[in-house]
Structure formats: structure tokens, C-alpha cells
Amino acid sequence: MDDAGAQVGDAADAPPAAGTRLSLRLPYREPFDVSGIFGFLGARAVPGVEWTANGTYGRTLRLPHGPATIELVPQDNHIRCEVQLSDVRDLGSAVARARRLLDLDADPQAVMRVLGSDPLLAPAVTAAPGIRVPGAVDGPELLLRAMLGQQVSVAAARTAAARLTAALGDAVPWTSTEDDAEVSSELPPDGTSQAADTAGRHALRLFPAPQAIAERGRDVLRGPKRRIEAICAAAEALASGQVDVHIGRDSDELRAELLELPGVGPWTADYVLMRVLGAPDVLLADDLVIRKGSSAVGITDLADHSQAWRPWRSYAGMYLWRSA
Structure with missing residues (x-):
């Protein structure tokens, strides 16, 4: 087992353009609510950055020495x-990010x-033992996606x-070899994409770097001007180092x-x-879905009631999201 907590299985050096492929075992403590976190992700x-198929989840990564991909498959x-x-x-770095995610x-x-000691929760x-709080593999990406x-x-x-991503994301220099399907980078009118499923691994890109969004985001983003300006301003702050996530x-x-x-308020910041930080005691008390979930389980004063959940209010929030 290496320092990042992974047991290395088979490794094969593919041709340089395809990178190096490794199969790892990532242990965890039981119980583990697989369906909850995989469903959330x-x-x-x-599309283009992440894909899901047959109970697995995969995505691209921007790492210090180049792009990478991970595919996560639940096992016993x-x-x-x-x-x-x-x-x-x-x-x-790849293993650490997968574990945090x-x-x-x-x-x-x-x-x-x-x-479990709270009779209302x-x-x-x-019903869902071992719930997890989804993490993040890249701080700037998570902030910009939260704002989107x-x-x-x-x-x-x-x-x-x-x-x-289709406009500004860097292409990953390899694609899946499972079949020869080709995927268009155009999104259909309903906004969905084949790339969200198994075909998505054939047209892989990195989520755009902050610098790219700062420079060209205004040409690509759609919606209210104030929202576009806020996202581009955040990208500029990230690219300059003014904000380091x-x-x-x-x-x-x-x-x-x-x-x-x-454009960043308390909900987005929390x-x-x-x-990103894996903070275990953050309750998004103003989230409408969490408030709906708290009402569904019979909580009338969330701010007061949640004090008994410390230091695990982030996990309580996941239960309230599910209860809604």
C-alpha cells in the first residue's frame, strides 16, 4: 500500500500517447453508501469531463505533470x-483526489x-448507513461549477x-478503446449529450482552466450579464492567485x-x-432542498436542532437532501 492508501494491482505501460495505465484498490471503512455518492456524482x-456507465463513474483530471483519467468501480x-x-x-495525486472525491x-x-442518536434523523x-459527503478533485473547477x-x-x-468545456477545455491525448464510437462535440437542443454515458469517454476533455475562462468565458457563457461577469471575475481571481482554492x-x-x-454568497462559499476542504461540520442551512428535507423529518427549528449533530453537520445535510 502506498502513502495515498491504494493497493496497486496490474500495471501496463501503454504507448506514450496513451499514457500509463494502472489498476488500484482503494479501501474504505464500512458501511459505505455506494448508491448515494455515485448517484450524486x-x-x-x-459531458466530456465525466461519464457514468454500469455502476461506474469516471472523469478527467488536471494533474501537475499532465492530464489523467480515473474510472471508479464499486467492489466488495x-x-x-x-x-x-x-x-x-x-x-x-490521482489517488488522493479519487479518495477525496x-x-x-x-x-x-x-x-x-x-x-443516529437523533430520533428525527x-x-x-x-435507511442509508455510511453516507458520504462528495468531495472535489479540483478546487477552482468546483468553485466555477458551483457558480454555473x-x-x-x-x-x-x-x-x-x-x-x-467543449469550447475551452483542453483535449485529453487518448480516448477509450472499448469500441470505435465517435462522439460529436455539439450538444443537442435538449442540452444533453451522449458523452454523459459510455460514449463520453471517447471525447475526453479537461474542465477549462481559470485562465481560459477569464480570457474567453464572456464569448461562450450564456445567461444574465451579471452572472457571466461574476463567473469570469472569479476565474480571473483564480488565475491571478488572488483566490487560491x-x-x-x-x-x-x-x-x-x-x-x-x-456573485459568491454564503451558500456557495460553504x-x-x-x-473542497472536506469540512465535516458545514450545514447549508439556507439551502431550499435541505430545508424541505428538515421539514420532511419533522424538524421545525433547523438552526437550533442541528447543534446536536456537531461535528458531523455536513453528513446530516446529505441525509436531509436525501429525505427531501
Whole structure:
């Protein structure tokens, strides 16, 4: 087992253009709510960047030494992670990002002891033991996608992110070899794309870098001018280093930086902290779906009631999302 907590299986050096392929086992603590986290990621999968098929989830990664892809497959007691790397030096980074994305280092028993002791939340905990909080593989990407998703549906946010990626995202120098299907980069009128499923791995791109969005986002993004300007301003702040969104940041300092950006309010800032930093005690109390979920389980005063869930309010929020 390496430092990132993965057991390495078979490895094969493919031709240089195809990178290096590795098969890894990513262990986790039981129980693990596979359907919950894979469903969350699948519903938000951006065509061209991410794909889902037959219970698996895959995506592209922007790593220090070049692009990569991961495909995550649930197995008994572990996640099988198929990695394709431009440079094998990025293996540790790829594994760490995969683990953060699926929250594989969580302690579900500790979470369940606290949340399961609340009689109003206990039925949801029993129904979905081992719930996870989805993480993020790239801080800037998560912030920009959160802003793309403000005040629109999940489907509309996926469409906007897919259009941005098709226009500004860098191509990955390999594609899947499972079959010879070709995928158009054009989105059909309904905003969906074949690239969301198995065919998506044939037209792979990296989510656009902040610099690309800062320079050309105004030509590609659609919608209210204020929203477009806010997204491009955030991209400029990320590209210049004015705002640095990564796993090592202090949560209070990062939150303050985010709130200084136009178009970023408390919900977006806290959502970034929860997913990028893996903050376990962030409750998105103003989220309409969470409020609906709290009403569904019989909670009348969420702010007061949630104090008993510390330090696991992020996980409680996932249960409330599901209850809604």
C-alpha cells in the first residue's frame, strides 16, 4: 500500500500517447453508501469531463505533470480505480483526489453514532448507513461549477458546463478503446449529450482552466450579464492567485476570500468548503432542498436542532437532501 492508501494491482505501460495505465484498490471503512455518492456524482456529470456507465463513474483530471483519467468501480470492501496517467509521477495525486472525491477516509461509525442518536434523523441514517459527503478533485473547477449552478437546475448547470468545456477545455491525448464510437462535440437542443454515458469517454476533455475562462468565458457563457461577469471575475481571481482554492487552505480564510468575490454568497462559499476542504461540520442551512428535507423529518427549528449533530453537520445535510 502506498502513502495515498491504494493497493496497486496490474500495471501496463501503454504507448506514450496513451499514457500509463494502472489498476488500484482503494479501501474504505464500512458501511459505505455506494448508491448515494455515485448517484450524486452521476446526476452532475459534465459531458466530456465525466461519464457514468454500469455502476461506474469516471472523469478527467488536471494533474501537475499532465492530464489523467480515473474510472471508479464499486467492489466488495473497496473501490477499484482504473487510472490512466500522462506521467506516473502523478499517481499519488490521482489517488488522493479519487479518495477525496468519494470521501473514502470518512469514519462512518462515528458519524452514525452521533446522527443516529437523533430520533428525527435516525430513520434516514438507518435507511442509508455510511453516507458520504462528495468531495472535489479540483478546487477552482468546483468553485466555477458551483457558480454555473446558481439559481438554475442541475440539468441546466450540466449543459452550461458542457458547453464551456467543449469550447475551452483542453483535449485529453487518448480516448477509450472499448469500441470505435465517435462522439460529436455539439450538444443537442435538449442540452444533453451522449458523452454523459459510455460514449463520453471517447471525447475526453479537461474542465477549462481559470485562465481560459477569464480570457474567453464572456464569448461562450450564456445567461444574465451579471452572472457571466461574476463567473469570469472569479476565474480571473483564480488565475491571478488572488483566490487560491485547494485542500490545504484554512477554512475561515478561504471563506472570507470567497465572499469578497462578486456573485459568491454564503451558500456557495460553504458548499466549496464542504466539498473542497472536506469540512465535516458545514450545514447549508439556507439551502431550499435541505430545508424541505428538515421539514420532511419533522424538524421545525433547523438552526437550533442541528447543534446536536456537531461535528458531523455536513453528513446530516446529505441525509436531509436525501429525505427531501
